[in-house]
Amino acid sequence: MRFLPLALAQAALLSLIACAQQPAQDASLYQDLGEQPGITRIVEGMLLNIAGDRRVVRHFEDIDIVRLRDKLVEQICVEAGGPCIYTGDSMEESHKGQQLTPSDFNALVENLQDAMDQQGIAVTAQNRLLARLAPMREQVIDR
Amino acid sequence: MRYPQLIAVALFSLLAGLASAGQGRLLATGGASSLEGAAGGGITPWAVLAGYGERGEWGADVFATRVETADYRLDVAGLAASFDNRVEFSYARQRFDLGNLARNLSLPENSLSQDVFGVKVRLFGDLIYDQLPQVSLGIQHKRQKDFLIPSLVGAKRSEDTEGYLSASRLILGGAFGYNLLLNGGVRYSRANELGLLGFGGDRRDTRSVLKEGSVAVLFDRDWVVGVEYREKPDNLSFAGESDWADLFVGYFPNKHLAVVLAYARLGEIATLDKQNGAYLSVQGSF
Numbered sequence: 001m002r003f004l005p006l007a008l009a010q011a012a013l014l015s016l017i018a019c020a021q022q023p024a025q026d027a028s029l030y031q032d033l034g035e036q037p038g039i040t041r042i043v044e045g046m047l048l049n050i051a052g053d054r055r056v057v058r059h060f061e062d063i064d065i066v067r068l069r070d071k072l073v074e075q076i077c078v079e080a081g082g083p084c085i086y087t088g089d090s091m092e093e094s095h096k097g098q099q100l101t102p103s104d105f106n107a108l109v110e111n112l113q114d115a116m117d118q119q120g121i122a123v124t125a126q127n128r129l130l131a132r133l134a135p136m137r138e139q140v141i142d143r
Numbered sequence: 144m145r146y147p148q149l150i151a152v153a154l155f156s157l158l159a160g161l162a163s164a165g166q167g168r169l170l171a172t173g174g175a176s177s178l179e180g181a182a183g184g185g186i187t188p189w190a191v192l193a194g195y196g197e198r199g200e201w202g203a204d205v206f207a208t209r210v211e212t213a214d215y216r217l218d219v220a221g222l223a224a225s226f227d228n229r230v231e232f233s234y235a236r237q238r239f240d241l242g243n244l245a246r247n248l249s250l251p252e253n254s255l256s257q258d259v260f261g262v263k264v265r266l267f268g269d270l271i272y273d274q275l276p277q278v279s280l281g282i283q284h285k286r287q288k289d290f291l292i293p294s295l296v297g298a299k300r301s302e303d304t305e306g307y308l309s310a311s312r313l314i315l316g317g318a319f320g321y322n323l324l325l326n327g328g329v330r331y332s333r334a335n336e337l338g339l340l341g342f343g344g345d346r347r348d349t350r351s352v353l354k355e356g357s358v359a360v361l362f363d364r365d366w367v368v369g370v371e372y373r374e375k376p377d378n379l380s381f382a383g384e385s386d387w388a389d390l391f392v393g394y395f396p397n398k399h400l401a402v403v404l405a406y407a408r409l410g411e412i413a414t415l416d417k418q419n420g421a422y423l424s425v426q427g428s429f
Binding site: 093101102103107109110111122124125126127128130131134135137138 | 165166167168169197198199200270286319321362363364
């Protein structure tokens, strides 16, 4: 069995390469968010919360809300490791001219958190999604 | 009008004029109020600024804290205001009740009081979002009000200024999926027991570099559990001065209220050892 160590090393190397080619994470977060139907409920809940939020609702007045919902669902699905493709504009492009402030961004985070609470999403799953979205702040604010 | 009163009046006017106070930061990210008035944990400041103001917004809080140990009691009340998530001004009045020590030794006074004026500036970074952790530089000017006892046990001065550098980072999902708050800092100080026993002493009269830090886990948006540690100098020969530590639970039901309950281990204070006990702090934010 003198080839065993070599075979093991080869297998390890192959799995490493496979990992590197995969998205940043497995699909467990996608499952924890309730997959496509769950993510859709979260996004719709978030948009309803925004509709009642005086701090940020003005930024959503003249947009196609159905398209926004679909793109947000795609985006969260992708970030959660789900089998989706994001077909929307870049974050910089889609927020151009909005002049969103850090406070606006946090208000959106709170609306998302509230929506996830309403859907009974576990705190740990909420945090994992927020950790995926937080780095986008720089592409969203001050555009 | 004397300087402290002037600052207190200015801060109160500031609070009164907080019509534009913002709530732009996320819950609990303004921290609680430390014993010296700066936003932070209980026994250490954090790099975060008081209240919930983000860019272009005001934030402020008022607080009251009581620490009850085997032989002593410390009462603190104060307020802090921040602007632009950039600069924080704070004031705290501490009253240290000597309790058993005063009775046992027939001391001339039964309490020691101190004013602490603080300024903290966020240098760079962000608690949550930036590439870099939030790093703040603070200065505290302390005035001991009852200097007779401190002078008798060897303290060299009744007022002093000290500085601290603090870094804070909230790692989303950093503790098995729960949010993890890490905080570390260094202080350059010669304050004896925060300054309640004066500054500098017969054993050492120069400032020391003192480490402080805390680790906390947020179990949800409202509840946080953590530990804190603060190194202290040892300038007076009449008694040892222990490093401080505590285990705390913080409750942030909304952006206007915070309650912190802790078990504090304060060790030896002015010859009396094993000063462990309860810490309770209530904070209102605007």
